[in-house]
Amino acid sequence: MTTNSRQVLLASRPHGAINEGNFRIVDVPLPQPGDGEVLVRNEWLSLDPYMRGRMSDAKSYVPPAALDAVMVGQTVGEVIASRDPRFAVGDKVLTALGWQSHGVAKAADLTKVDAKRAPPSYYLGVLGMPGITAWFGLFEIGQPKPGETVVVSAASGAVGSVVGQLAKAHGCRAVGIAGGEAKCDYVVGELGFDACVDHRGGKLLDDLRAACPAGIDVDFENVGGAVLDTALRLMNRRGRVVLCGLIAEYGATQPYGYTGLRSVLVNRIRMQGMIVFDWKDRYGEAVQGLAENLAAGKLKYRESIVEGLDNAPRALMGLLNGENFGKQLVKIA
Numbered sequence: 478m479t480t481n482s483r484q485v486l487l488a489s490r491p492h493g494a495i496n497e498g499n500f501r502i503v504d505v506p507l508p509q510p511g512d513g514e515v516l517v518r519n520e521w522l523s524l525d526p527y528m529r530g531r532m533s534d535a536k537s538y539v540p541p542a543a544l545d546a547v548m549v550g551q552t553v554g555e556v557i558a559s560r561d562p563r564f565a566v567g568d569k570v571l572t573a574l575g576w577q578s579h580g581v582a583k584a585a586d587l588t589k590v591d592a593k594r595a596p597p598s599y600y601l602g603v604l605g606m607p608g609i610t611a612w613f614g615l616f617e618i619g620q621p622k623p624g625e626t627v628v629v630s631a632a633s634g635a636v637g638s639v640v641g642q643l644a645k646a647h648g649c650r651a652v653g654i655a656g657g658e659a660k661c662d663y664v665v666g667e668l669g670f671d672a673c674v675d676h677r678g679g680k681l682l683d684d685l686r687a688a689c690p691a692g693i694d695v696d697f698e699n700v701g702g703a704v705l706d707t708a709l710r711l712m713n714r715r716g717r718v719v720l721c722g723l724i725a726e727y728g729a730t731q732p733y734g735y736t737g738l739r740s741v742l743v744n745r746i747r748m749q750g751m752i753v754f755d756w757k758d759r760y761g762e763a764v765q766g767l768a769e770n771l772a773a774g775k776l777k778y779r780e781s782i783v784e785g786l787d788n789a790p791r792a793l794m795g796l797l798n799g800e801n802f803g804k805q806l807v808k809i810a
């Protein structure tokens with residue numbers, strides 16, 4: 478058994494795009510759990526766009542990640558020592574231990590995952606925070622009605638792929654926006670969306686208009702910038718914009734200059750920001766619904782896996798540039 482834990486620390490705060498120099502890799506002696514704690518060997522690390530925000534010290538909905546501390550993140554791992562009766566060696570758990578191979582967690586902060594229901598890594602994606610975001614964002618804020626048109630950006634990704642498939646199962650026209658032909662082919666051919674538009678194709682407004690002949694009723698916005706600005710121009714009266722993410726703006730040094738706000742006014746559009754934590758008390762409801770859809774074959778899911786913790790910084794850079802194709806994970810062990 479190993480005697481060390483490998484950790485990736487936040488070494489400096491980025492200005493604009495992140496780089497590998499913002500991180501530092503260290504090995505530390507394996508910690509030992511105290512009463513009410515367990516030692517976890519992390520197997521999977523989730524990489525998520527919000528991490529870019531946590532690397533900065535700008536005011537946000539949660540405090541920034543601390544410098545010279547283990548970079549924040551969710552993992553799924555296995556309990557290898559327990560000093561709490563609720564957890565046994567061999568249990569698979571969802572943790573907030575961050576970018577490290579092993580760590581000690583308070584038992585109260587862990588959630589057991591049911592590895593018989595789905596592969597453990599799914600609890601970081603389709604059955605985890607991204608899937609839960611899709612569920613509540615679409616149904617509680619988007620409030621789609623059968624027959625309406627739902628557009629979702631970053632459509633092949635962790636959140637977007639679930640949004641479009643749920644919208645389709647709900648009887649809506651599901652239209653994706655994604656980067657490149659391969660992702661668009663996957664969104665239509667594999668995920669079953671009605672159409673997908675390539676935001677890199679150079680004629681987003683024309684292509685989106687053609688894909689949404691009856692206009693847009695719900696825009697589930699994951700990207701922002703030119704993508705959101707274009708969608709706003711095609712929104713129907715009393716349309717809803719679920720403002721879930723603005724990934725196109727996370728590494729920008731200048732704010733995007735929106736021009737489509739007139740549409741919000743004249744069409745009485747409701748645009749609402751969402752942070753998934755607001756549904757914390759109801760996560761179980763979403764996971765149950767998502768698991769049922771998964772079991773019924775109504776939700777297809779794809780992972781983009783990078784091997785080895787040392788490659789996590791590079792993989793986060795790739796995620797923020799659209800290099801991932803599906804939910805981005807790091808396989809630690």
Ligand SMILES: NC(=O)c1ccc[n+]([C@@H]2O[C@H](COP(=O)([O-])OP(=O)(O)OC[C@H]3O[C@@H](n4cnc5c(N)ncnc54)[C@H](OP(=O)(O)O)[C@@H]3O)[C@@H](O)[C@H]2O)c1
Nearest residue numbers: 526631634635636655656699722723724725751752753799
């Ligand atoms: N509010 C919340 O509680 C909450 C929770 C989870 C996630 N989110 C947000 O949801 C969004 C999607 O997250 P995810 O985890 O599902 O990530 P993801 O979609 O799996 O991966 C990110 C994708 O964003 C797209 N992208 C990146 N830079 C872009 C740019 N400049 N212009 C257009 N597209 C760009 C890329 O897809 P293409 O190659 O297709 O462009 C990339 O693959 C993010 O904005 C994230 O912050 C919000």
